[in-house]
Amino acid sequence: SQTIHQWPATLVQPVGSPLSLECTVEGTSNPNLYWYRQAAGRGLQLLFYSVGIGQISSEVPQNLSASRPQDRQFILSSKKLLLSDSGFYLCAWSVGHGGVGETQYFGPGTRLLVL
Amino acid sequence: AQKITQTQPGMFVQEKEAVTLDCTYDTSDPSYGLFWYKQPSSGEMIFLIYQGSYDQQNATEGRYSLNFQKARKSANLVISASQLGDSAMYFCAMRERTSGSARQLTFGSGTQLTVLP
Numbered sequence: 001s002q003t004i005h006q007w008p009a010t011l012v013q014p015v016g017s018p019l020s021l022e023c024t025v026e027g028t029s030n031p032n033l034y035w036y037r038q039a040a041g042r043g044l045q046l047l048f049y050s051v052g053i054g055q056i057s058s059e060v061p062q063n064l065s066a067s068r069p070q071d072r073q074f075i076l077s078s079k080k081l082l083l084s085d086s087g088f089y090l091c092a093w094s095v096g097h098g099g100v101g102e103t104q105y106f107g108p109g110t111r112l113l114v115l
Numbered sequence: 116a117q118k119i120t121q122t123q124p125g126m127f128v129q130e131k132e133a134v135t136l137d138c139t140y141d142t143s144d145p146s147y148g149l150f151w152y153k154q155p156s157s158g159e160m161i162f163l164i165y166q167g168s169y170d171q172q173n174a175t176e177g178r179y180s181l182n183f184q185k186a187r188k189s190a191n192l193v194i195s196a197s198q199l200g201d202s203a204m205y206f207c208a209m210r211e212r213t214s215g216s217a218r219q220l221t222f223g224s225g226t227q228l229t230v231l232p
Contacts, residue, residue, distance in 0.1 A: 041225075042224060043206060043223055043224050044160075044206070044208075044220070059219065088158055092160075100146055100148035100167065100168070100211065100212050101165060101167050101210075102148075103150065103162055103165060104162075104220055105162060106152075106159060106162075108157070108158065108159045109158040109159060109160075
């Protein structure tokens with residue numbers, strides 16, 4: 001069965017510091033991968049998605065970036081964190097070629113607090 | 116305009132009772148998919164149920180069923196025989212065909228369900 005891991009689970013970082021969040025998927029090949037952010041008490045906002053190694057699409061302009069160095073690894077980064085980057089970051093995966101019924105499955109998330 | 120609207124910020128239900136969580140959506144795309152996710156306090160988003168716009172029957176998955184009324188553009192989640200473990204935030208989401216390679220799932224603002232013993 002498929003499993004998705006995210007780490008760290010919780011992170012407290014000062015403003016201006018760098019960020020690296022990691023997501024890995026097990027049990028599937030060539031997944032589509034996604035990074036979402038959830039502000040407190042809100043729905044999810046798609047930040048990035050990737051359909052293959054080295055292929056990254058950005059949905060929202062921000063000071064974050066994403067990379068996919070391996071088939072089942074997705075990394076969210078920042079060179080300098082802002083206060084507004086605080087939130088709950090969720091990684092998700094799916095398989096398919098973009099049908100409306102393509103279900104996304106989420107990881108446990110990372111809570112980021114920027115002080 | 117909001118693509119997904121969940122008008123109930125919070126709901127309470129007695130254990131073993133059924134509860135309906137409302138979701139209305141807005142799209143001009145004839146092909147779309149509707150999803151419900153559960154988010155317990157731990158934070159993980161758990162997929163519950165899916166309904167396609169062309170599906171003739173309402174989706175069911177164990178104690179979860181989807182009351183899909185296409186003309187009204189509503190896709191309400193029905194949870195039967197509520198359990199204490201059902202207490203969580205519930206999100207309705209939609210994917211439109213015109214999302215194309217964006218693969219965007221658009222989420223509602225969620226409904227916090229509390230099951231009372």
